[in-house]
Amino acid sequence: MAITEKLSQEFELGFTYTRSTGPVVGRFLTGLRDSRVLGIRGSDGRVLVPPPEYDPATAAALSDWVEVGQEGTVVSWCWVSEPRASHPLQQPFAWVMVRLDGADVPMIHCLQASSAEAVSTGGRVRVAWVAEPRGHITDIRCFVPVPGGAS
Amino acid sequence: MSAARPDVTGIEAPVYLHYHFTAGTAPARFLARLREGLLSGQRCPRCGNVYIPARGSCPACGVPTTEEVLLPDRGTVQSFTIVHIPIPGNPIEPPYVVANIVLDGANISFIHLLSDCVNEAVRIGQRVQAVWRPPEEWDYAMDNIRHFRPLDEPDVPVERIGTLPVSGPGVPR
Known part of the structure; x- marks a missing residue:
């Protein structure tokens, strides 16, 4: 029997996970929902954002919460010239490691910028919130450059 | 702060995988037969096992399978x-x-x-x-x-x- 037709089909496999967040990540996400960024102080005095549940050095449970700033400094970055469908921004953007003011470690997020030339290590950026935060890391829609910020 | 709203205790974190599946020779024959209302398998030339749906080879013997077997x-x-x-x-x-x-x-x-x-x-x-x-x-x-x-x-x-x-x-x- 000859098969003349090429049999081809798109399909989607979905894993519709829900995750319980626990006391620390839950409080961090609650903070985002309220347009605040919360970190936690580790045993060495460093403020960690996003907050871990346990101290990286001593493994002790952490609970010393610290609200940090919504502006920060780019520590490193990578330009994405062709965003994919699952990326947070659909125009070219940068993945950035941002150390928020008051924090001692950087966190990763996306930076909306006009071009790679507009991004630099040491550049100042700030949080741009979504219109309706719901308690998710994407409540931070992206970071945007601070006008006149040092670079 | 919006104290009225309860704390976040969970998130949705779905993962979607998008596939483009193209049937190879053996699956295409299985599917074409299926459209005729027939169930078509393949017999391994070495061990004689009959597989349905067939993949075009015997997973036990590692040899190609070509003989079609129509099954009830x-x-x-x-x-x-x-x-x-x-x-x-x-x-x-x-x-x-x-x-x-x-x-x-x-x-x-x-x-x-x-x-x-x-x-x-x-x-x-x-x-x-x-x-x-x-x-x-x-x-x-x-x-x-x-x-x-x-x-x-x-x-x-x-x-x-x-x-x-x-x-x-x-x-x-």
Whole structure:
């Protein structure tokens, strides 16, 4: 029997996970929902954002919460010239490691910028919130450059 | 702060995988036969096992399979599960039975729905037959078979499941 037709089909496999967040990540996400960024102080005095549940050095449970700033400094970055469908921004953007003011470690997020030339290590950026935060890391829609910020 | 709203205790974190599936030679033949209302498997030239749906090679011997074997739409329940939990996107209302079914003449099972049955009475070794959709609805798809339903035949002993000839279990002694 000859098969003349090429049999081809798109399909989607979905894993519709829900995750319980626990006391620390839950409080961090609650903070985002309220347009605040919360970190936690580790045993060495460093403020960690996003907050871990346990101290990286001593493994002790952490609970010393610290609200940090919504502006920060780019520590490193990578330009994405062709965003994919699952990326947070659909125009070219940068993945950035941002150390928020008051924090001692950087966190990763996306930076909306006009071009790679507009991004630099040491550049100042700030949080741009979504219109309706719901308690998710994407409540931070992206970071945007601070006008006149040092670079 | 919006103290009125409860703290966040959970998030949705779905993962979606998007596939573009193209059937190879053996699956394409299986699907084309299915559109004609036929169940087509392949026999291994070395060990003689019959596979449906065939993949074009024998997983045990590692040799290509080309000989087509048409199989009847009757078979035996090799194992089953009663599904009680609704699955997002699945229109079937729980509780329902999903069974591994070995067609007569085949040596490997496939998964299909078992219906028109008393769920609690489904058992390993139970004889079943395909319930087909009307021919005008047939496509290159396994759901040309709406489901399997029980047959009023004696059960197949566990050790004989997957070893029956195409003619079926025959008259029990």
